[in-house]
């Protein structure tokens with residue numbers, strides 16, 4: 001709704017599979033954003049069935065789902081229109097490392113990224129484009145502000161999470177831990 005209010009886009013399309021939620025959303029939008037002044041659509045549809053239209057300047061925002069689903073959505077959007085470029089703003093629940101790997105595989109570059117701390121939960125907002133020159137780093141790169149205690153806390157939570165996972169599967173998770181440790185060491189050196 002803030003995208004509509006701030007007129008960030010020519011049109012905003014809301015997608016979810018939940019019929020009652022989408023009906024409520026359509027009613028709220030109709031009340032607050034009359035369609036003779038604002039352009040929006042509400043689609044009750046499986047995101048995996050969406051075919052990206054062949055038009056310029058599109059941004060898909062995927063938020064609030066876990067890494068497995070987020071990766072499925074990214075891959076199905078890309079597969080639906082291999083020749084159409086579109087930007088993505090991803091804010092998954094946990095698992096940004098694997099989400100970033102999927103974005104790298106699909107040929108995305110980094111436009112911007114940010115750590116968000118809300119209701120005692122951490123999120124990474126990752127804004128990517130195929131036309132962006134900057135490489136996506138799977139641990140995150142420019143989003144880290146090491147002097148920020150909240151960011152340090154986030155780093156400790158991630159590493160703690162992977163250390164737990166590494167107990168059962170060290171071969172897979174130990175290299176991930178090392179990448180986060182390298183990142184922290186590099187940041188420490190930059191700030192010394």
Ligand SMILES: C[S@@+](CC[C@H](N)C(=O)[O-])C[C@H]1O[C@@H](n2cnc3c(N)ncnc32)[C@H](O)[C@@H]1O
Nearest residue numbers: 015016017018045046047048062063064065069
């Ligand atoms: C935790 S909610 C997040 C809602 C909203 N995106 C946000 O960030 O506030 C996750 C939503 O993903 C929706 N969802 C799950 N699988 C989906 C799919 N295949 N296609 C569309 N929506 C889906 C669920 O119905 C649910 O409403």
